[in-house]
Amino acid sequence: MAGEIEAVIIGVIVSGMRLMTPVLFAALGEKIAERSGILNLGLEGMMLVGAFAGFMGTYITGNYVVGILMAMAGAAALALLKGFMSITIRTNQLAAGLAIWLLGTGLAALMYRLTFGVQAVAPSVELMPKIDIPGLSTLPGIGPILFNHDPLVYIALLLVPATYFFIFKTNLGLKIRTVGENPKQADALGVDVYRIRYLAVIIGGAMAGIGGAYFSLVQTGYFLENVTGGTGWIALALVIFGRWKSYWICAGAFIFGMVDSFQLGLQATGSSLPFQFLLMLPYLIPIAILAAMYKKAGAPAALAIAYKRGER
């Protein structure tokens, strides 16, 4: 009996690890963009384009790497447009982000339908296979939780320390932070504010693209309209919750993944609560988390403020 309970708990955590992966990709990428001062509300649209491009790439070539690269390229292209609007033209960052969100949502659905039309059996790709880490995947408990996943889970987990290291320990990371806190000073020190911001927003977009591709390549095997179901927005909430720090963002993503996994498990076991209420949890939890964070946030000082050289 005790063994069964243990198996259930491990099962919930294992599926939670998979559910947190797309939101972790998107949130870590958005963290980099926001550290440079660019608020990207278009995350959800970029994820959808990633989901579509990743599906297309894999469907045509049968190669997951090509699919992931296409997802990164597609989302990064939208990020470039977002950068052009927010950095070069200096239009309101919220307006630009919302435009990108709706453009990505529309484009992903439109391109999919234009390519495949309406078919009786929706085209699909095989789900990305798991890779066991030899020697570690058989460890009791820890093995299935950490070492028995598809490659993207490992990459996402590795990106947590990697993005921390990138932002806090590298020269480029220091430049990104300076540009986000005080662009004028950064400029005076000879940092190209525009270039750094473009770079950061494009990195963020590419990572959101991988997060989107996770839905079509790992979770479903199909492309569906709005398959990301608000994940981009949840990622934005997690960045605030994580106070723009990788490890805290990972903790937030973990909570989110566990709640989502828990409610899916409850649905499967047939709880007396209607399943629609369980499905609300992944959307209510980020809001609750933000409310609990009351006034503890410390955003980069120049977040969502455009920089113009020579302007006082």
Place this chain on the structure above:
Amino acid sequence: MSIISALSQTRDKVKDVKFFVPFASASLAFVAGAIILGSAGVDVGNAYAIMFRGAFGSVFGFGDVLLKTTSLILVGLAVSVAFRCRQWNIGAEGQLYMGALGGAIVGISLIGAVPGIAILAVIVVSFIFGSLFALVPAVLKVKFGVNEVISTVLLNFVAFLFIAYLLHGPIKAPGFNPYSPEIFDESQMPIIFPGTRLHAGIIIAGLATVGVYYLWKSKIGFEIRSVGANIKAARYAGMNVGRSVLITLGISGGLAGIAGGLLVSGVQHVLIEGISPGYGFVAVIIALLGRQHPIGVAIVAFFFSVLMTGSETMYRSLGIPGAFSMTLQALVLVFVLVGQLFVIWLSRRNGRGVR
């Protein structure tokens, strides 16, 4: 020619261009849309012709244009009111659904069978439902500092799920489909133009447009706009910023709620899960393009309604997916925002200060 008249001439030129640029940008969006369709092998000229004919080619089609304009004006105003106070309400879609629920509840209850009062009750209750649902993120913002962009977006999903739950359970009509029972005839908006689906709700949309125009001239409206323009200055002037936020989002959600109530009362006569084809999301673009001015919102709402109605015809006759209209609308916004670059560049070339 004196210096002064030369100066005023360039100023006029910039003004003319400023007026013209958004239209040129919008046209470029159509070119971009044509490239997307063309690359998929669609005969673009024919497609756009069918789009135009779908909207203006028949009395029924044009009636549908005005019908959709009604919804789009109301949600566009809803989002505009919030934006004016710098409250980024992206939750108009969810508020619309809650308003539709309010309208449906009135319509299937006994009040919904009372002639005269029924329609009024539908409007009032749908306003209240939308309003209360928008007050959730408003209170979270004022009390706990929760970013309203994120909370309003996520609450859309909560609203969809709540409606889905009700339609599969408590208010489901007998039968296979997850529909509510049909509302009483007395709760149905009368059709004002025979042979079309256009109902009297368009008058309500018109009244709302005028109402928002006068709201900005009222004391409350002035406070809302002050908070939006400069929150610190408003606070120093002794205005109650929290109250302004609550009032703003209350009005905003209420307007979106009426849009939902009218969809039940004037179009579907039952509550269904997909009652809105994303009006609340398009509303964000409408508010931004209409510059949050009621007249601007009404004009853009009409223009977008033409796109949506026309693209439905494109879908029926050519199979061009419905997502095309959303893409085109987003492209219009992107191009208009980028078009600002041109205006700034032009003003700078003419040596005028740029904001």
